[in-house]
Structure formats: C-alpha cells, structure tokens
Amino acid sequence: MTTKPSTPIITNEVEGRKRMARMGRNNAAAVAARGAEGAFLRASTSKKSGKEILTPNTTEQIVLMLMAIEAYDWPLTAHMKKHHVPARLYERGVESIAADIGYGSKLTEDEMEGLELGESLPLMREKLERGRQVVSKHIASLKKKGLVLEVRPPRWSGSKNTNAAYLLLIGDDEENREVLAWWKECEAAGWNRR
Numbered sequence: 001m002t003t004k005p006s007t008p009i010i011t012n013e014v015e016g017r018k019r020m021a022r023m024g025r026n027n028a029a030a031v032a033a034r035g036a037e038g039a040f041l042r043a044s045t046s047k048k049s050g051k052e053i054l055t056p057n058t059t060e061q062i063v064l065m066l067m068a069i070e071a072y073d074w075p076l077t078a079h080m081k082k083h084h085v086p087a088r089l090y091e092r093g094v095e096s097i098a099a100d101i102g103y104g105s106k107l108t109e110d111e112m113e114g115l116e117l118g119e120s121l122p123l124m125r126e127k128l129e130r131g132r133q134v135v136s137k138h139i140a141s142l143k144k145k146g147l148v149l150e151v152r153p154p155r156w157s158g159s160k161n162t163n164a165a166y167l168l169l170i171g172d173d174e175e176n177r178e179v180l181a182w183w184k185e186c187e188a189a190g191w192n193r194r
Contacts, residue, residue, distance in 0.1 A: 024069035027088060030170040031068045035061050039145065059101070063138040064147060066097050068168055074179055084189035088170065088179050089151070093163035094135040095128065103131020139166065151183060 034040070040061040041054040067090040072080060074087040098104070105124040112120060142148040152165035167183050169176040 024071055024073060026073040026075075027068035027071055027168065027170065028065060030074075031061065031065045034064075034147065034170055039147065040064075057138075057141075059134070060138045060141055062101060063097055063135055064142055064168070064170070066100050067148070067166060068170065070096075071168055074171065074175065076182065084186040084191060086167075086183050086186040086191055088168040089183065090166045090168060091163055093154075094132050094139065097135045098128060098131025101131070101135070103127055103134070149180070151187070 035056070038054070040057045042057045043052050044055045045051070046053050068088075070092050071090045072085055072087045076087055079085070080087060105128050107120055107124055107127070111123065111127075115123065139148060143150065147169055149167045149169055150164055151167045152162075154164045155162040167180065169179065171179065
C-alpha cells in the first residue's frame with residue numbers, strides 16, 4: 001500500500017520558490033529602505049581631497065539585514081496574533097551573525113597553511129571571538145541609532161545560555177510604536193519567560 005505524500009512534490013525551482021515561506025522578506029525591504037534614506041552612512045576622509053565625506057557602513061547594514069531575515073515579519077499574521085509571536089524580534093545571537101559574515105570556525109586553506117597539529121582549534125576560537133566582537137560593535141552602533149532595542153539581555157544559568165533578544169525598529173515612527181506595543185503584549189503573554 002502506498003501513501004500519498006502530505007505535500008505535493010515540487011517539480012521545478014520556480015514552483016519551489018513560490019511555495020517557500022520567506023521569513024523576514026518585509027523586514028529586509030525595510031532595512032534596504034533605511035539604507036536608501038542614509039541610516040548607515042558614516043563620516044570618512046577622502047584620500048584624494050582630504051575632505052570628510054559620508055560613506056555607507058555596509059557591514060552594519062549587513063548585520064541588521066541578517067537580523068531582519070531571521071525575525072518574523074511585520075505586519076502580523078493571524079497565526080502570530082493567535083499565539084502572541086513577536087514580530088521583528090531577533091534572538092539567534094551574535095555568534096550566528098558572525099558565522100554568516102565569515103567568522104565561522106572553519107579555517108580557509110590560507111589560514112591552515114603552516115599550522116602544526118593542534119594549532120587550528122585555538123585559531124578557530126580566536127576567529128569566532130573576533131567575529132563576536134565585530135558584530136557586537138555594530139549592534140551597539142545600531143542601538144545608538146535607534147534601529148535596534150535590546151529587550152532581553154543575555155542570560156547564563158548553569159549550562160543554559162540564552163541569547164539577548166533585539167527588537168528591530170526599522171519602520172517609520174508609527175510602525176515602530178506598533179511593533180514595540182506588540183512586543184510588550186507578547187512579553188505579557190509569556191514570550192520572554194521561555
């Protein structure tokens with residue numbers, strides 16, 4: 001006896017992309033819009049003219065983009081309302097972002113060249129720690145700009161480690177107020193006690 005699969009077989013890539021749920025798509029668009037508005041510009045000095053110019057801080061924007069695509073989108077869905085699931089909340093931690101931007105523990109062939117047996121593990125740890133520092137620096141900058149709000153600090157209890165939670169304030173003022181109000185409602189319903 002054969003059973004029918006619970007989901008239809010996807011026959012081509014285009015069909016697969018249409019069916020795939022894309023968490024963070026609206027969030028990513030909001031981050032891109034903030035970039036177009038100049039939210040990630042920083043002052044630097046032109047080597048040619050010696051004058052101060054504004055240039056984009058692309059790493060900062062990438063950090064926020066990675067947070068955005070891992071958070072539930074705004075506006076809310078019926079499922080999110082029913083289960084008090086917060087929108088625009090990033091909880092995966094800085095290590096995940098560090099790995100995504102290239103600070104993961106795997107070493108490149110160039111980094112491995114000339115290493116003795118046993119030297120790679122400390123170097124991998126050092127590389128990941130450097131990544132954590134870089135990402136933390138960019139998150140601190142995003143917090144100062146009002147694009148990220150830490151709603152739960154990291155917690156350590158015994159062997160359990162809970163990452164910090166960051167609310168992404170990437171919309172306009174009214175939308176950000178709504179996102180924050182929804183977070184508070186979710187928190188009151190027990191989200192933050194997990």
